[in-house]
Amino acid sequence: MEVTLLVQAADESFTILEKARVRAVDLMNTAAKLTSETRWMEEKRVRAIFRGARESRAGLQNFVVTFVILFVFWALLSGKYDAFHLSLGVICTGVVAWMGHELIFHNVRAGDMRVIAWRFLKYIPWLFHEIVVSNFHVARLVLSPRLPIDPNLIRYRTKLESDTSMVTLANSITLTPGTITIAIENGEFIVHALDRKVADDLNAGAMEDQVAHIFMEADHIYIQDVLDVARIFAALR
Amino acid sequence: MIYRGEDIIIRTISRMLIPFIQLYGLYVIMHGHYSPGGGFQGGVILGASLILLLLAYGYQDAKSRVPEKLLTVFSGVGVFIYAGTGFLCLVLLGNFLDYAMLAKILHTDAAHARSLGILSVEIGVGMAVMAVMVSIFLDISTGGVLPGEEEEKQKTAEEA
Amino acid sequence: MTVPIDLVLQIFIIVCAVASIVVKDLLSAAMILGAYSFFMCIMWAQMGAVDVAFTEASVSAGIGTILFVAAVMKTTRRSKD
Amino acid sequence: MKFFGFLITLLTGAVLIYGTLDMPAYGDPDSPASRHVSPRYIEMTEIETATPNMVTSILADYRGYDTMGETTVIFTAGMSCIFLLRKRKS
């Protein structure tokens, strides 16, 4: 009796394990596909940022979003809302969006844009909070009579990949008082920091993580980790 | 002078700003009736956006967007639109550039026909000015030999 | 006594004009000419000629300076006088 | 040469400054320039062209022939730049 129960339990656990294994293989296949996709995007970026964007699969969505943004800009500028001027606006915005929709958003996948926009909106209050905090810090530095500044240049290697995210990070660094991005060379930021504490804050990388989170970057690094673990798992089996 | 810039920040920011600059140029052309502006200013702003594109990306990468043969065609078409509007008035039994005659085909009164005639003329001026400014800039900054043309010339010479 | 803004602008304009003539480096001369055009644009806006000011700001201070810089880069920066 | 040029410049300036003594004062509303043609334009531009910006209406309508010549001048300038500098492939 107990033996049959034991066998049953073993069977069940085996089926559960089998299901889990199938599921894990599925997940890893998806992960591998995603990695190859991101790698494809990477290659495309390297090949030609400017002309390669033409092949972007998300062309229509980029066009529509660009059109809406530009039309809002036109309506703000124009201030005349009769039928004639609105139709002029639609024509002009259509021409500009047709010529330039790969310029504003290039290399953005079709499903990603909403996520990126939402995360970017959430990023702005965080950035504002950072600016206020470091503003007080710099004000205290400047107003204290000993002037305890320690200006230095730091080189800062980043894990970000696309141009847009790097520029967002560079401009965020410049916006926060006390630090200024001087140049980006081969994925290495050269930053002028006013103080040791400001530089340490930068090296801790909270801002970089936030920016990577916005543009959904460095995700495939984790997928790579999973794949490595899977290889070890297979070898063990 | 026109080579591909290496600064990522300038390239990315100019890429994002160029559609807005172009839309502002078009706005200046279209609203010349109600606010300062018109064909000349709007055309120059449009040309400046293309020049920014050329400076940030270099001629090699931007030439699919700023083809220099099309610039020559555009400058001709701009003047043609202006003269064509005048000639249309001539065909409609008016004087040259007498836009009130356009009321016959536009189904409006004379004053609004004149307003629309001004608009079409401004569009022609804007096209001509944009194309000519970019073309002069390309000629002066490259000295007449466009980048990449030299190699093509050598290639054709070798083939011959 | 209040200094009229006209007079201040005119003094700026004359200083810019003299500087762009006197300076030996041609690139600096071109940039100072751009500043001259911009002061001229402010002066016209102050005189009520908004269209002309807009034209000057976009055409002369924008494209003119770009053309000068392009030509100076294509030829030479140095000048003897 | 330098002195000679300076002298000529001074002479021209002196003649022009002498000429300004007969000019109307700066900002005079009754100066001949604003008495002659422009009142007609200022009064009639809205009625005749439905365009609130007088500069645009005069530029493209009343003096449209002028502007057309000027567009041709710009076109010619572009073409002459091409003919002066560009080296053809052939």
Added chain:
Amino acid sequence: MIELVIAKYNYWIYVILMMIGFYAMIVKTNLVKKIIGMNIFQTAIILFYISTAYKMGGATLPIMTDAQAHGHEAVLVDGVINPLPHVLMLTAIVVMVATLGVALAIVIHIYRRYNTLNEDEILKVMK
């Protein structure tokens, strides 16, 4: 005397600007400096024309407001700045830049042939 100065000093400043441009065109030997002088000369003349359009005493810009455009208010000729010189000078500015482009193209052509921008050296080589 004071009244004369106050009424006319604007014109004198334009004359001074024009003299600066004229001097550069005559005396300077560098060709780009000559073009800069030509630019200053042209702007001085345009400035003179624009100043003739100005009307003192609360004249508005030559753009009508909504009330005037719909006929609720009459347009006073003395209340609007004279738009005619603006139009003429607007075209003059654009022609100025077109001539500037052609002049710079000629300068580049000269530099390619003689390898200098100095007028005296060019004349020496030409002889």
